[in-house]
Amino acid sequence: MKEFDYIIVGQGIAGTVLAFQLRLKGKHVFVIDKNRDFTSSKIAPGTYNPMVLKRFTPCWKVEDQLTPLYDFLDAFETSFNTSIHVPLKLWRRFASIQEQNLWLEKSDHHRLVPFMKPSFISNPHKDINADFGFGEVKKSGWVDFLKLISIFKHRLISEGCFLDEEFDYNSMLIGKNTISYKSISAQKIVFCEGHRLTNNPFFNYLPLMRTKGELITVKLEGLNVQELIKSNITLLPLGDDVYKVGATFNWDDKDEICSVKAREELLAKLKELVNKNPVVINQYAGLRPTVKDRRALLGAHPNHDNIIVFNGLGTRGLLISPYLAIQLIEFMEKGVALDPEVDIKRYKNDMPC
Ligand SMILES: Cc1cc2nc3c(=O)[nH]c(=O)nc-3n(C[C@H](O)[C@H](O)[C@H](O)COP(=O)(O)OP(=O)(O)OC[C@H]3O[C@@H](n4cnc5c(N)ncnc54)[C@H](O)[C@@H]3O)c2cc1C
Incomplete structure (x- = not known):
């Protein structure tokens, strides 16, 4: 034994x-x-950020979670002499003037000051649709799971x-x-x-409820976006014009099979955000362990x-x-x-x- x-x-x-x-x-x-x-x-995709971006509120006990996260990532990278963590600027796309106003109002809140830049960013990307610009969330990034x-x-x-x-x-x-x-x-x-x-x-x-989620990876030739962009989907740049796009939320299906419906939903949302024709490279499905x-x-x-x-x-x-x-x-x-x-x-x- x-x-x-x-x-x-x-x-x-x-x-x-x-x-x-x-x-x-x-x-x-x-x-x-x-x-x-x-x-x-x-x-x-392995992204993280400290806020719930629908309503611009802090995540549950986020102030207690960031230090353990960074400590873990540092210790792991040191132990294995590797690099798995990429800090990234997260840009939340505004859909309206009302959202811009809400952003300004919330960025004054004492719990959100460390995470929200109080100014707007006007859209620098010619192939991204963002007439109302973006708000930048600090302390965000992704990890190669x-x-x-x-x-x-x-x-x-x-x-x-x-x-x-x-x-x-x-x-x-x-x-x-x-x-x-x-x-x-x-x-x-x-x-x-x-x-x-x-x-x-x-x-x-x-x-345990299990919530199905699907993602696609796409090639968007010449888009040249370096930030993690959040609208009603997330666009994560992986380099070489490849992006991970997701994710769907489906509370009914309990399988891990990729569906045409989810791919079409993601491509339709991507079309609203990006003026380029995506080439789908891959699709993934998984069940989140939700409670x-x-x-x-x-x-x-x-x-x-x-x-x-x-x-x-x-x-x-x-x-x-x-x-x-x-x-x-x-x-x-x-x-x-x-x-x-x-x-x-x-x-x-x-x-x-
Ligand atoms: C589409 C999608 C996008 C997501 N995006 C993000 C994101 O960007 N950032 C983020 O933080 N989270 C994200 N999540 C959530 C995150 O993936 C989950 O919270 C997390 O992966 C759950 O990890 P886990 O280790 O509990 O379970 P799992 O990842 O399911 O791992 C369980 C492991 O246990 C093994 N296993 C299970 N039962 C047994 C058994 N009886 N015997 C032997 N082996 C067993 C499985 O094979 C598996 O390897 C996303 C989830 C989905 C589905």
């Missing part, structure tokens, strides 16, 4: 951030992840701490102070399974305190995962209480008897 401190099931952004932070604290971690080409973390996940996985493989398989719940033995799985044992197991939590017999009572009350799902199983969940990252997995991983580690290592807003105790009455 190989002994570890933690077994982590699932290596999307949640499992990667948690495993990395635990290893920084000297913990021995074993990761089990079934390789899939398309998961929420692998298809997401695919590279992050792949680099970390290869390190784990090289150290014999990784297994590529679907976790078999029937092969798990639960002891008072240990969890065993085949030839591995650990003090605790943490499930970071994204939308597949719905298959997990220990946590499938939690209200009824829009808060993450963290904590121990009500009957087994060594079986833990880290899920429900929703639409902003990147921004919130380092902050929540720190909280979860404090909870697992020192018994520090979780924020009640994310603690799964709030759903204890939903657990079947």
Whole structure:
């Protein structure tokens, strides 16, 4: 039996951030992840920004989240001598004078001063339609999720701490102070399974809704946009005239199949924004692990305190995962209480008897 401190099931952004932070604290971690080409973390553009851009409000507890995010990215880049983080200017396109006025009004708000430039930017791009200009959001950027996940996985493989398989719940033995799985044992197991939590017999009572999202990558020859542009879609420049465009929100379909309807919706919105003919290179679909009350799902199983969940990252997995991983580690290592807003105790009455 190989002994570890933690077994982590699932290596999307949640499992990667948690495993990395635990290893920084000297913990021995074993990761089990079934390789899939398309998961929420692998298809997401990986952008972050501190605001809800529909209403110009700050994101939930964003002031507490940016430092853990930057610390995590710095530590990861240093550990692996790599570059995964690209800070970018985010330009929110205004649709009307009313939106410009709202921007000015909000940029005076004490919580938004650090994030909003109080002036307007007139449109410098001849092939972008933005008659009312843009507002600039500071502290935004994107992270190459695919590279992050792949680099970390290869390190784990090289150290014999990784297994590529679907976790078999029937092969798990639960002891008072240990969890065993085949030839591995650990003090605790943490499930970071994204939308597949719905298959997990220990946590499938939690209200994970799953929201389908689709994206396309397109070539827009000669557009020459360097900023991350947000209108009713996001345009993320990837270099060489290639852009990621997304995303759709679909609360009905629970599959990960690319649809013609979503592609047409994205192309129609792109046409409103850009005066160029896009060549579609690729299309992706994924299920966001969203929760009824829009808060993450963290904590121990009500009957087994060594079986833990880290899920429900929703639409902003990147921004919130380092902050929540720190909280979860404090909870697992020192018994520090979780924020009640994310603690799964709030759903204890939903657990079947
Ligand atoms: C279209 C779209 C665009 C998005 N854009 C952004 C964005 O720009 N910025 C942002 O921050 N967030 C974005 N998100 C949200 C973000 O992608 C999610 O919050 C995040 O990826 C969830 O990560 P996760 O690790 O919880 O789950 P996942 O990414 O689903 O990872 C779970 C992993 O666990 C594995 N797994 C699951 N169950 C098992 C099991 N039983 N055994 C073994 N392995 C298992 C899966 O194969 C997978 O590798 C977007 C999501 C979508 C769908």
